[in-house]
Amino acid sequence: MNIEERTRQPNAMFPMHPKMDEQLAQAFSANEDEEEKHIQKVQNAFLYYGPYACQRLKRSMDYLNSLSGEDQHMLSKYRAHLTCVRTCIDRNQAVIREILRERVLYPDPDGSPSNPTSDRWEFDEPPPHVRHGDMDQSIALDDADVEPLKILKAQSTLKLIARDWSTDGALEREQSYKPIIDCILEYFKPSDYELKEIKILVPGAGLGRLTYELACLGYSCEGNEFSYFMLIASNFVLNLCDYENKYVLYPWVHQYVNNLRREDQVAAVRFPDICPLKNPPKGHFEIAAGDFLEVYKTPHTYNCVATCFFIDCANNVIDFIRTIYKILVPGGIWVNLGPLLYHYSDVSGQNSIEPTFEDLCIIMESIGFVIESSRTGIRTKYAQNPSSMKQSEYQSLFWVCRKPDPFEEQRGKRKASREPHDLIVRADTDEEEEEERERAKQEQEQEEEEQKLAEAEINNETEMQDLAQPT
């Protein structure tokens, strides 16, 4: 299979392809086997999602069965609930089989990806050693080529589908995406620009909703994503879901703790809340697979880079910031929202540095960015179970940086950047800001008053001098 075949997508409305320059394409082609193996591992994680979840459930059931009759009697509703949990896992697995059914990203060379007979992986059926509907099944997980950490990623993918493509995720999208969208609409006003000429890149596109929303406004949008979990799932939502709310997921079924009600664990979420196939965006829209640092090397390409919960995914965040600076056209902007949960911090075998927001301000300005505005304390939940007794949220950062345009700079249109310590302004201190502004205004008025007084004194002196002068 060569690169062209790999990137061919016969029926996809929204292209999803590995994006690469010539050099990378050669390297990629050489490492094709390794890449295939990696994809196989991701697919296996999806495929063994169910058996793995059932194995965990079975441990609970076994322990329950070992308890005294009296205890079991008190837990009879809980026992029925565990059966219900089992049903939800089966249903999740069925949706996952749908997601895996069409391997559009890497179809077989004969171009008939949906023909099950040419499929090396039979996603319609569970693995032969798994009998469904039976809690007591023996699951030969030990033999499977599947990593527990990847299974957790398959579970997370379900939560992220709910975040990006269900009505249940509306609040989280409002918190995370709206500030970015509003900012871009402000900088590239539909009244001032031909929006299809404004090229926006969204690195770390995930399930693709932010990129889709920006494309719906008319901008020319490209999402970039590295994780095959995300790529496989977003391709399903973007190219294969044919009507609204077709599928049901149970994203919280793996949360056994901190449940008030049994029904909280088995809450259903429908997706997609909007069908991209039926609602294609006005603007260009594509998702490109690949490592952000490897793929994006052409300078002066994008008018805007929008990053949401992304910049903390680097070993060295400076590399990300430098690349963003490079690919922006002069005068282009970078809009960012998210915390600094450096993903490689304390991950064994991974390098990591973890600069604070203060340090990032120094880095951004050293690289050449002008920090146009920044806020702290933006309340953003991320794949949060709304019924859980544990509630977490990020006090996210939000900033807009501009890559200076030398010509505009010469015309003196751009103001000088502020000192980094001014940049830490909490979003929830509007009142304090108002007070600060009031105080500054008063100080200015006082200064003006003093200026007038000083001027008056000079005038006075002049008058005195005039008076002193012999006429």
Place this chain on the structure above:
Amino acid sequence: MNIEERTRQPNAMFPMHPKMDEQLAQAFSANEDEEEKHIQKVQNAFLYYGPYACQRLKRSMDYLNSLSGEDQHMLSKYRAHLTCVRTCIDRNQAVIREILRERVLYPDPDGSPSNPTSDRWEFDEPPPHVRHGDMDQSIALDDADVEPLKILKAQSTLKLIARDWSTDGALEREQSYKPIIDCILEYFKPSDYELKEIKILVPGAGLGRLTYELACLGYSCEGNEFSYFMLIASNFVLNLCDYENKYVLYPWVHQYVNNLRREDQVAAVRFPDICPLKNPPKGHFEIAAGDFLEVYKTPHTYNCVATCFFIDCANNVIDFIRTIYKILVPGGIWVNLGPLLYHYSDVSGQNSIEPTFEDLCIIMESIGFVIESSRTGIRTKYAQNPSSMKQSEYQSLFWVCRKPDPFEEQRGKRKASREPHDLIVRADTDEEEEEERERAKQEQEQEEEEQKLAEAEINNETEMQDLAQPT
């Protein structure tokens, strides 16, 4: 060393001892070596806290040194910050050495625990292969008998000292302890009771603050704790700190992510905010070491059991609830606050069931408790770094259960228990409750109206009958 020697505490104002009945004492004595080994592991975790933290820090510094000169220049303040982090780790380790200095819990047989020459472990000095003040030190952690998970517990212990015994922890204590204290003051009013005769047990006493506060009010209090991390640290605060705010800790120094400012990671916390030695409680106060289920078997012993972030620490929560019921005197109460973060859920090799709050209500009533009141959604933070960009809190449960007193029941003083589904009442729905009460009142009034009407009708009928009767 026999049991008596092990429990002797020559200079301790507040007794800390392994609590056990005769049978358990024999078993304990037999397993003394194993117990010693376990304690040694905990002490090693405390002892290697510093070297372990420095090893992690060194990885960051090594990576930093490998970056380009340009990158390093932008990170020069960050580099200085890492040196500051190192200083904080050293200072934390110095406090830990103080904490370990006096092994009051298990002093040597000669009764001179503070004599360093009789000490098998030299806590004053770092291990010989660790050179302090040098980032490049070679740490022979591989040879040490120390588990990474236990090191994390040593780190947590520092945070819990801040929660229980610093002014910085005041808000969290207000959230978690005040509802319990207020409730006990309501049930056992100082005006109605001789408080020293009210025996309160606090299982999962942790660093001991809740138990101490209750004892300060005059109640006769016993804390029970299983973890030697907690026991060693609480013994230090209770029996060895001789004045307020003597020590400084840096509880957030291990959080490298989600920091706005460099200073957030190295924020100092002083402890203890109150010195128990100088402020001994009015009521009896002791901490007993041991497994709650093993130690507490004598029925009808306590007037009150107060559990805070405790009941989810069981493999089978029913065992905890049954034991609490057993040890309460008839008419005694159980006050609980906390989430349901079942600690053994998804812990390899551990059995666990995870009943929801709904299920717990069934269990509590099946065992015999009368649920007097319950609330959900009590906002409680737990060892939360206040400056972090990630903020988590529990929507905790709070309930008061009564073990019925047969004699009182006969006098008909106790009302019947409510249905479990009524028990889920959010704390933040006071208005709704008010509305509900209003509605219930209106319904009652309507019923009374209807009753009057019905009575009137009967009277009417009677009248009609009367009328129909031939006079």
